[in-house]
Amino acid sequence: MDTSKLTCPRCNSLKIVKNGKIHNGKQNFKCKQCNRQFVANSKKKYIANETKAQIDKLLLERVSLAGIARVVGVSPRWLQQYVNHKYAQVPQQVQVQAKKKGNLTIQMDELWSFVGKKRVKVWVWLAIDVNTKEIVGVYIGSRDEVGAQGLWQSLPPVYRQCAVCYTDFWRAYAQVVPSMRHQPVDKGSGLTNKIERFNCTLRQRASRLVRKSLSFSKKLANHVGAIWLFVHHYNSSLLV
Incomplete structure (x- = not known):
């Protein structure tokens, strides 16, 4: 020109x-x-709401960002900016149905993941209500007493007050969960099978949590946002 x-x-x-x-x-x-x-004669491309809705659904499946960009026909740069903004807006607090005190049972477990490099380990701590199957606690951080305390504090007050808690024998749980309601059990007992099953679901649905993956998180904030996004989606699907 x-x-x-x-x-x-x-x-x-x-x-x-x-x-x-x-x-x-x-x-x-x-x-x-x-x-x-x-750029001369630039024509700004606007992404339709229908396309954004499709992207939102694909973010909940085992599809990399590069794969989503190819499927919906958007640029990787625009998609990354969209995802960054979306994950930043995700509430980092569990949203569950109100519960009455008494007869509450939860299972807790921790899930290994990494950000950027495999040596940068980030643990996903989760708690599930045995009766409703809702995820009632989430914390993402280190695998120590700080992580266990973060999971405990993420529980709604009614669970901290009266729920019976089944965990494995990882010592951090005993340092945080009240001994009168803490029930450490062996994996083979079946008393933590619901949270272990959810861990499997999370790995199958979130590509960044697959152990051998090119879709791993490069940014901790997006790692956290993606996990919370799936947890909210999972809990809301139980109400349908």
């Missing part, structure tokens, strides 16, 4: 030069007067 026919969209200068190409291969131009960069 002849630069003599172009004017800067900011200052209307005619001193325009070519300045490489943008991510989609279109010619990029630069104004020598104010340094504004632009």
